[in-house]
Amino acid sequence: MTEPPFRRVVVIGAGLMGTSVALALRRYGVEVLLEDADPGNLRVAVSLGAGVPVTPAEALANNTADSADLVVVGVPPSALGTVIADALTRFPGAAVTDLGSVKAAALAGTRAHASTQAGLDRYVGGHPMAGSEQSGPLAARADLFDGRAWAVTPHADSRPDAVAAVERLARTCGAFPVQLSPGEHDEAVALVSHLPQVASTVVAGLLTTAAEGHLVLAGQGLRDVTRIAGGDPELWTQILSANAEPVARLLHEAADNLHRVAHTLEKRDAAEAGLADLRTSLERGATGVRRLPGKHGARPEAFSPVPVLLPDQPGELARLFADVGAAGVNIEDVRIDHSPNTPAGLVELWVHEDAVPALLEALAHHGWDVHG
Numbered sequence: 203m204t205e206p207p208f209r210r211v212v213v214i215g216a217g218l219m220g221t222s223v224a225l226a227l228r229r230y231g232v233e234v235l236l237e238d239a240d241p242g243n244l245r246v247a248v249s250l251g252a253g254v255p256v257t258p259a260e261a262l263a264n265n266t267a268d269s270a271d272l273v274v275v276g277v278p279p280s281a282l283g284t285v286i287a288d289a290l291t292r293f294p295g296a297a298v299t300d301l302g303s304v305k306a307a308a309l310a311g312t313r314a315h316a317s318t319q320a321g322l323d324r325y326v327g328g329h330p331m332a333g334s335e336q337s338g339p340l341a342a343r344a345d346l347f348d349g350r351a352w353a354v355t356p357h358a359d360s361r362p363d364a365v366a367a368v369e370r371l372a373r374t375c376g377a378f379p380v381q382l383s384p385g386e387h388d389e390a391v392a393l394v395s396h397l398p399q400v401a402s403t404v405v406a407g408l409l410t411t412a413a414e415g416h417l418v419l420a421g422q423g424l425r426d427v428t429r430i431a432g433g434d435p436e437l438w439t440q441i442l443s444a445n446a447e448p449v450a451r452l453l454h455e456a457a458d459n460l461h462r463v464a465h466t467l468e469k470r471d472a473a474e475a476g477l478a479d480l481r482t483s484l485e486r487g488a489t490g491v492r493r494l495p496g497k498h499g500a501r502p503e504a505f506s507p508v509p510v511l512l513p514d515q516p517g518e519l520a521r522l523f524a525d526v527g528a529a530g531v532n533i534e535d536v537r538i539d540h541s542p543n544t545p546a547g548l549v550e551l552w553v554h555e556d557a558v559p560a561l562l563e564a565l566a567h568h569g570w571d572v573h574g
């Protein structure tokens with residue numbers, strides 16, 4: 203049997219993220235010790251098979267301090283500085299990383315709380331770019347990070363072996379590491395994570411006053427745009443306030459763009475030029491979305507959607523996948539639009555452009571209702 207990638211890893215904070223990391227490591231037989239301030243969360247994480255529970259006192263008594271090679275801190279942003287600094291003291295032989303969404307503030311908090319700056323060279327920030335709008339260990343998944351980016355953010359004094367350990371953690375969890383400075387990371391996530399969160403929240407907020415009868419019309423587009431608005435308000439208050447300046451700058455820019463669109467719509471009778479402005483805004487959005495990388499951070503590929511009507515009966519999705527697989531067509535992505543009160547769902551199979559003719563033929567052969 204091949205050697206596990208780590209001997210022993212301590213995860214502090216066994217919520218959604220910490221427990222997902224622990225479950226991902228357990229797949230490779232890594233020994234995982236779990237700590238959490240909330241005994242209920244700790245119990246759930248242990249019952250899911252994420253690792254062995256320890257209290258800080260037990261960790262010391264068991265000599266864990268000497269034998270852990272890595273400590274992963276998965277606590278909320280406001281607790282990161284104290285918990286990382288404490289871990290550097292308690293585990294003098296280990297590299298220490300965290301999963302926090304904002305990196306400059308985590309580093310500053312660690313510096314402020316560290317009893318000695320000497321151990322700081324074992325700290326390397328980390329941020330898996332995967333998660334969910336849910337929190338707590340019950341929502342954890344071993345495959346949460348598969349194919350996702352994982353930001354690794356060394357500071358000027360980070361040791362190369364600590365950086366290597368964090369990159370190994372990312373790869374072991376199925377992600378691909380992307381190295382950035384803490385400041386560069388915070389600028390990047392302001393755009394790719396924090397601005398979308400606020401935009402989703404603002405749109406979803408408008409739904410609170412909508413008439414019930416109007417909400418029945420909601421389709422997949424609205425659900426796509428508002429899913430992340432369901433995230434924990436306390437967690438997001440901490441994330442956004444820790445990255446306030448870059449996020450506020452982008453929000454002002456987005457607000458200017460929204461004002462321009464609103465203004466154009468109000469003046470639409472005035473001139474064709476107004477419509478041209480509107481078209482330009484819509485085209486800019488379409489151009490932006492095409493810039494998003496595809497699977498594993500690769501250049502976006504030419505995938506096409508093939509919508510199939512799926513009867514709402516047990517086993518239909520499995521039958522559809524089996525028919526597609528038998529035709530030798532690889533499904534790159536799947537979206538399911540299931541409107542309430544309908545006896546069927548719409549499944550969008552995203553496949554390589556070249557595979558579309560073979561897929562259509564196979565679907566017709568097996569009697570599937572291809573939509574549109």
Ligand SMILES: NC(=O)C1=CN([C@@H]2O[C@H](COP(=O)(O)OP(=O)(O)OC[C@H]3O[C@@H](n4cnc5c(N)ncnc54)[C@H](O)[C@@H]3O)[C@@H](O)[C@H]2O)C=CC1
Nearest residue numbers: 215217218219238239240243277279302303333334337338
């Ligand atoms: N939720 C998400 O989708 C993502 C979250 N993150 C980051 O991951 C970190 C954890 O977030 P989640 O797992 O979503 O939160 P969570 O609320 O599911 O888990 C946090 C856990 O930390 C524990 N905890 C709090 N203070 C502690 C302390 N002082 N010592 C030990 N345990 C403590 C809590 O009891 C809880 O079990 C945050 O820093 C967040 O910014 C990063 C990427 C995605």
Ligand SMILES: O=C(O)C(=O)Cc1ccc(O)cc1
Nearest residue numbers: 303331332333334335395430
């Ligand atoms: O649910 C999703 O799709 C997310 O994007 C979750 C998420 C939340 C916070 C992060 O710092 C990173 C990812």
